Amino acid sequence: MFRIDSIVNKFRISYFLFAVLLCATFVSIFVYAETRMEQDLIKARLLQQLELSQEKEGELAVYVADPGIKIYRYDTAPEDLKTMADDKVQETSVTVNTKTGTTRTNLHFFAYQQNKQKFILTYLEDREMVLANYPVLAIFEHLEDIFANALRVAVILSLLIAIIFSQLSSKQITKPLLDLKQAVENDHQNLTELTHLPSEVGVLARAIDQKNHKLEQYLKREQLFTGDVSHELRTPLTIIMGASEVLASQLASDHYLSEFTERISTTAKETSEIISALLLLSRAPEKLDAPQTSINNIAVNELERLKYLLRYKTVTYTVVAEQEYSANVRPELLKMALGNLIKNAFQYTDDGEVKVTIDAEKITVTDTGLGIPESMMPLLYERFERLDQQNDSTPLSTDLLADDYASYKVEGTGLGLSIVQRIMTHMGWQLTHQANTTGGSTFSIYYK
Known part of the structure; x- marks a missing residue:
């Protein structure tokens, strides 16, 4: 049964969570770097295309460059792009028509200010277009796939290693504690060996050993006191009971005085029983x-x-x-x-x-x-x-x-x-x- 309050399980969970956080950190770094690189490549390609289109076609409201590039003069751009575009490359999911039907792809776009004129540059992502016309982006997409696959394998291996390592290390870390537990349960037969350890377990073992020594001395004193008291009291109680019996036999005819002698004898017997009960309390329950x-x-x-x-x-x-x-x-x-x-x-x-x-x-x-x-x-x-x-x-x-x-x-x-x-x-x-x-x-x- 898995118990969250177990020290071993806490170690295992800690290692696993650490591995998850570490993997999440590397994945986040990879995603951020991949996104920035892709944005910079797209931005550079679109700015290059804007410059080429202006040189070739002059000033137009919309420049179209196959495959997938469309550059709008700001006043002619779609309203939704005007609302979303800024100077950073952004990405949104769109549905486009193809020869085989409709498909979902990504549209990259950003706003660009050239002198007094503002443009919105867009690029519709398509792998076949990239491979055929944008070799730099094609190489990037290929490398991106390689790194993504490698990262997935690395994450899986990291988590597996973390699980295996947590299993092995938690046992080694908690082994001294288990040894200490076993030593305490076995009436401290091996506790002396653990007290010489320089680690925290040794400190704990020494503290337990000192406390046990004090408790043993205390229990020993209590048992000796109870035994001594019972021994010293039994003799006078025996004398009292014997004297009360003699007195009762001599006062048998006096009912009034006989009642007192009976009380003396009864009280002495009760006191003797109380002493016996106290002696029983001083003994271990399993020995009774x-x-x-x-x-x-x-x-x-x-x-x-x-x-x-x-x-x-x-x-x-x-x-x-x-x-x-x-x-x-x-x-x-x-x-x-x-x-x-x-x-x-x-x-x-x-x-x-x-x-x-x-x-x-x-x-x-x-x-x-x-x-x-x-x-x-x-x-x-x-x-x-x-x-x-x-x-x-x-x-x-x-x-x-x-x-x-x-x-x-x-x-x-x-x-x-x-x-x-x-x-x-x-x-x-x-x-x-x-x-x-x-x-x-x-x-x-x-x-x-």
Whole structure:
């Protein structure tokens, strides 16, 4: 398939256009030179004939000289010639009668001032006449044919050479770029060889090599940091979970205190799962296994886990799914992504409903909360960007919502949607947002 944006094709088109322009230039020069030479020869011949006719016939209104020459005194010339004629030889196409019928030929003419008398000199072009009576013009016509044929061959050969040369040269010019592309695709195995080239490709290879080195160092530091943090946090989390189990066994008879120990144990387990998910995000996607995971179960569990955020709100929540849906994904990553969306919906909804809808291609989280102002849309998935809300126990009215997106303090860091977007990119899924006409937001995770 021919692509105009390909560098190789751009080289080929450039060579071809250059050849076309060059040929057009030479053709134009040839046509101009041929025309001027023909005009000068005709003009000289007609002036010579005017002088001969005056010497032989004296002063007449019209001089006729065979073959094809007719000289008019200006006042007796046809009106159309008077209109068009000037001191330069011009050419027009006319129809003439011959023995075999009518034919189209060229009429050459120009105006000439002799003393106080003005003439219009004309010459009707006919090859047989030229050959028989005007040997100079006959030689010129013969040479003109030779040069015209040679020029046609030269133009065709030039274009063919341009096509062949563009094919060969474009491959040679782009070969270093293709080598650079192959080196980058092969994990930079041959990139070091290209960095020693003195050409622009060498400069580009060195820039890529330096950037890759910085990225590798950055990724290595990030992986080491994530690994170190997870290792250091697992030990205290294990201690917390063990202590909470011991405490729960000793406070089994105290229902009030048992609820707190259960919260401690649950939070510690959730933190451990978050650490596992962060470790998975630090690994390359192709190195992760993707087991069959139930989307319905994770959605229900996340709603139950986060329902404490609705303790003082008149908000209902539900999962809508026609059947059991599943996807090939690590459950830790799906849980973190869906949990962040549900958490945001719970936190920013004071009244109404939060609904999780699951179908064969997407997971949708819809709320009737505050929604997202238009000014924040460009920064929706940026880190540390969030709605700033002020502490106020007064419920929000509809008018107040339009002016100020704040009635209470929502704890958070502004990382939730950024993490969800990162997980989507990691898994090759898509996250979209749509504002609801009745208020609130709808986030959709397309997993197929």
